[in-house]
Amino acid sequence: MLRQLFENKKIRIIGISAIVLFLMGIPWLITGYWVRLLTSIFMYATLSKAIDLMIGYLGYVPFGNVVFFGLGAYTTGIAMSHGIPFPLAMVMGALISIMVCIFIGVPVLRLRGHYFAVATVGLNGAIMAIALNATALTGGAMGLTFPVLPAPPEIIYRYFYYMMFALMVAAIIVSIIIVKSRFGYAVRSIKANEEAARALGINTTVTKTAIWIISAIITSIAGAIYGFWMSYISTMDVFNIMIGVTCILMTLLGGAGTIIGPILGALIFQFLSEMVWSQFLEFHLGILGVITILVIFFIPGGLVASLKESFTRAKVQHKEAGS
């Protein structure tokens, strides 16, 4: 019966509207702690969506995609400390990420598989080192402080909650548009077979760079909001490669290349991390490793694919029983 609910378009629209309305209203009913937790879930969901554009749709794994998170956060922070308003500062962060994508993407996206993954880690390391050493601009190892909003904490929490929520919704809409578009066919063709894609007239370099740019813009805006939200950032914090690794894991857990998979993955993962792991701080990484192995062994296609499969199986059994 649950299956029929998912398939009915009207019910789906009502369901989605209900979820959106619920998420719009909830910060007025819960405490600051929960608002912050939800904001961080939205952030990880957004970052996972951005990374899934590369993993699930293009078939490239950008291990160091967190570089755009750091770039977004740092550029925004530096611009704001020079009196530039947040929206403009955020756009500047996105522009710098786009430039990095174009200059680095064209040579680096020639590399396939793990070579590309390693190259992005190198890129992250290099830009992190620059941020750490350009002390005059970034504050170096001292970190960077953002101007604090002159408002009571609960208002600030809600402000960032809605911003992160809007970004997540935008990321979902972007991925839906991409999948259904001509551009999406180009991206998926490249994932399937790069040579065949070229033979069909798809400019692979431009397509790959373009999808990486979209991923980078979303990631850098998330970084900008995060920095403003935390009001203090350090290189160890926003260029932390583990953010990217966690997002890749969330994506795999929920299902790479699906609309809702990365969101689902982020939700489960962040809840687990908050509820369970805060009790076992020292085993944090160990548990992360164990979950990775379990996911790859038991649900290699992710939760969404597994659910779909069991639905189809139920459908077939239903039909067989009926006939």
Add this chain to the structure above:
Amino acid sequence: MKENNAELVVKTLSKHFGALRAVDEVSFEVKRGELVGLIGPNGAGKTTLLNLITGFLSKTKGEVFFQERDITSTTPDRVAKIGIARTFQITKPLVGMTVEENVMAGALFGRAGRPRSIEEARKKARECLELTGMLDKKDLSVGQLTIPDMKRLELSRAMATDPHLLLLDEVMAGLRPTEIDEALSLIKKLNETMNITIIFIEHVMRAVMSISQRIIVLDHGKKIAEGSPEDIARNPLVIEAYLGKKYMERRKSNG
């Protein structure tokens, strides 16, 4: 000078891999609307020649002109955009997409012009699948296809790009005799009714001899013969390339 109706002109084209001359100073012309067979023993350089024309490999020397335009150093996607489509000997289906989506990818890109909308591409894809008899399999994933169906898919996808020139790399390998007949009539149809210039590499001699207007023979990277199917069948150099020098000597001594 080039003739006006020459679709493809290849001039002293060479590709060396170290000391190996995979393609060695090959020159030929293909007229608009021609159906040309490209044959030669294994390792003669046929696929390498195709890869040079379509930009998948860069030449060592020589030139390639398509519709009087120099395409010698053009990338594969540009080559496809100006109207040259190809199939691959080892089929390269778009895994993870359905048969229809594979062909739609061809219809959405391919020869430049006004880009098709998704719905127009779906329509075009279905026309092409109809042509190759694959329409009833449009919703299958490519993993479920047999080898002959993969070949048909390659052909449908290449057709969906609206090519002026179609390069077919062994589309009949692995087909049963009746299927070969179907493929032959399809290729003839594409050539005659849709006016597509076709160059096809094939090992099935019956196929090459029956539909080619002209045949080009490669051996060890060199063009050793060119002519009508009848001429090629009688050409001693060609027989020698396929059956060996000893066979020719024995045949001569036996009178």
